[in-house]
Amino acid sequence: MGTTGTKHKSKAGAIVYIVVPYLLIVAVVLAWEIMVRVKGVQPIFLPAPSAIFKYLVVMIADGEIAYHLSITFLRIMAGFLVAAATGILVGIAMGMSRLVARMVDPWIAALYPLPKISLIPLLIIWLGTGEAYKIVISAVTAFFPVAIATFASIRQVDSGLMKAAKDLGANVRQVQLKVVIPAALPGIFSGLQLGMGVTIIMVVAAEMIGGSSDSGMGYLLIHAGQVMETEKVFGALIVLAVFGAVITNAQKRIDRMIAPWTEREH
Amino acid sequence: MEIVVDNLVQVFGEAPNDVLALDRVSHRFPSQRFTCILGPSGCGKSTLAQIVGGIEPFTSGTVTVGAAGGAAQPLGTHSVMMWQHLNLFPWRSVIDNVAFGLEVQGVAKAERYERARVLIAMVGLRGFEAHRPPQLSGGMRQRVALARALIMERPILLMDEPFGALDAQTKIVMQEELVRITEQTNKTVLFVTHAIDEAILLGDEIVVMTARPGRIKEVIKVDLPRPRSQEMVNTPEFGRLYDRALHLIREEVLNAMRQQEEVAG
Numbered sequence: 287m288g289t290t291g292t293k294h295k296s297k298a299g300a301i302v303y304i305v306v307p308y309l310l311i312v313a314v315v316l317a318w319e320i321m322v323r324v325k326g327v328q329p330i331f332l333p334a335p336s337a338i339f340k341y342l343v344v345m346i347a348d349g350e351i352a353y354h355l356s357i358t359f360l361r362i363m364a365g366f367l368v369a370a371a372t373g374i375l376v377g378i379a380m381g382m383s384r385l386v387a388r389m390v391d392p393w394i395a396a397l398y399p400l401p402k403i404s405l406i407p408l409l410i411i412w413l414g415t416g417e418a419y420k421i422v423i424s425a426v427t428a429f430f431p432v433a434i435a436t437f438a439s440i441r442q443v444d445s446g447l448m449k450a451a452k453d454l455g456a457n458v459r460q461v462q463l464k465v466v467i468p469a470a471l472p473g474i475f476s477g478l479q480l481g482m483g484v485t486i487i488m489v490v491a492a493e494m495i496g497g498s499s500d501s502g503m504g505y506l507l508i509h510a511g512q513v514m515e516t517e518k519v520f521g522a523l524i525v526l527a528v529f530g531a532v533i534t535n536a537q538k539r540i541d542r543m544i545a546p547w548t549e550r551e552h
Numbered sequence: 553m554e555i556v557v558d559n560l561v562q563v564f565g566e567a568p569n570d571v572l573a574l575d576r577v578s579h580r581f582p583s584q585r586f587t588c589i590l591g592p593s594g595c596g597k598s599t600l601a602q603i604v605g606g607i608e609p610f611t612s613g614t615v616t617v618g619a620a621g622g623a624a625q626p627l628g629t630h631s632v633m634m635w636q637h638l639n640l641f642p643w644r645s646v647i648d649n650v651a652f653g654l655e656v657q658g659v660a661k662a663e664r665y666e667r668a669r670v671l672i673a674m675v676g677l678r679g680f681e682a683h684r685p686p687q688l689s690g691g692m693r694q695r696v697a698l699a700r701a702l703i704m705e706r707p708i709l710l711m712d713e714p715f716g717a718l719d720a721q722t723k724i725v726m727q728e729e730l731v732r733i734t735e736q737t738n739k740t741v742l743f744v745t746h747a748i749d750e751a752i753l754l755g756d757e758i759v760v761m762t763a764r765p766g767r768i769k770e771v772i773k774v775d776l777p778r779p780r781s782q783e784m785v786n787t788p789e790f791g792r793l794y795d796r797a798l799h800l801i802r803e804e805v806l807n808a809m810r811q812q813e814e815v816a817g
Contacts, residue, residue, distance in 0.1 A: 454632065
């Protein structure tokens with residue numbers, strides 16, 4: 287008992303463990319509210335949580351959030367799917383062929399450290415400011431972590447497992463399909479999680495770039511900011527934070543469903 | 553199935569940093585007998601087993617498996633390895649681990665599951681077909697690895713210190729199970745170990761190897777009656793064999809330590 291952080295000697299300890307983090311959130315929000323009211327801070331600079339909450343309720347009730355969030359979500363999914371498919375494919379090709387790895391590696395080494403946001407002017411020249419540009423910029427950004435993680439996890443597959451499969455009669459193709467790829471799956475998933483993170487960032491950023499959009503959470507944020515509706519800015523930020531947490535959580539659940547053996551290996 | 557190793561040499565690496573791992577090893581491993589290869593760590597005993605299994609290429613010499621004059625087949629055709637680290641596939645259930653060898657041969661699912669169930673029952677794991685290896689205890693994982701090797705129905709079973717990581721009690725049980733199963737199935741077994749008592753309890757003969765470079769130092773015949781059991785440890789015959797092997801191994805361990813000191817110094 288009590289060897290890890292989640293096990294406690296008493297029931298009271300367990301309750302404290304669960305409740306205290308929430309109490310902290312309540313305390314911060316309360317302090318914020320009191321500070322704004324006592325000091326009389328201008329809502330343009332820092333609105334009170336209660337005011338933000340009222341705005342948020344209105345934004346949800348009149349469908350504004352649903353509209354922008356669903357559009358942003360679709361763009362994220364489109365960019366992510368393109369990045370996941372190409373990244374996994376390229377990573378697997380690199381992991382299984384030394385020649386491909388040698389060919390692709392210098393490109394990745396050169397392009398990966400480049401801040402992808404700096405490609406935005408070029409992409410707008412080539413693709414305009416429509417959907418294609420937003421999907422391409424997010425897909426290009428997410429491609430790298432996915433490809434690199436896939437490549438690395440294939441390379442790191444325990445050679446003992448491959449030897450064992452070969453000893454049991456598997457041919458080269460069977461070793462790759464039945465051993466290398468399943469063994470690399472957990473690593474590929476962590477690449478996908480990184481990829482999803484940057485996709486969200488890049489889609490919202492792309493939506494914010496000057497007049498490139500009239501929809502999406504990025505547009506909502508930048509537009510509310512321009513007209514000094516600070517409550518709306520906060521409302522949109524809260525929605526984005528919750529949205530990001532939901533997506534990350536869903537991804538972890540899917541990983542655990544598909545690769546459940548990774549949990550107990552340590 | 554007989555295994556004849558003649559003048560086998562294994563060199564790792566390139567000159568001038570090459571290491572002589574096996575130096576002119578010659579031995580006839582008798583068919584359907586249990587031979588233990590005993591030696592200090594780093595003596596090349598695992599390498600020998602891997603060469604016989606066709607898992608590692610070798611530098612020079614000959615390795616002949618099966619009757620001389622028979623059709624030449626690549627090494628590994630007649631043998632299967634049970635690995636030191638087991639190398640079970642953690643994403644596969646017990647039954648899919650055991651059936652792996654049949655799966656890659658293209659045996660239909662119904663048939664391979666049927667045959668895998670027989671082996672799973674034989675190693676005492678009935679009821680655990682759907683578990684994955686990480687959910688099993690060390691001893692149970694050993695059983696999965698053994699069943700996965702046995703399903704291949706190859707006459708030679710190579711075992712590379714498979715029980716090294718087990719606790720003492722589990723080890724005794726696994727040794728007894730292994731003897732029962734290999735006798736039942738008439739296997740020729742090469743069992744690599746560094747544990748003297750294990751070698752005596754399991755083996756019909758013990759090939760004692762020298763520290764690097766690995767040579768055969770002596771072959772000890774174990775004439776203890778079968779079935780063997782743990783109680784024999786207290787018999788004078790066992791003690792005599794143990795002393796003999798210990799004496800040989802002690803020399804080699806001291807040699808190995810001296811070598812390491814030279815390298816370090």
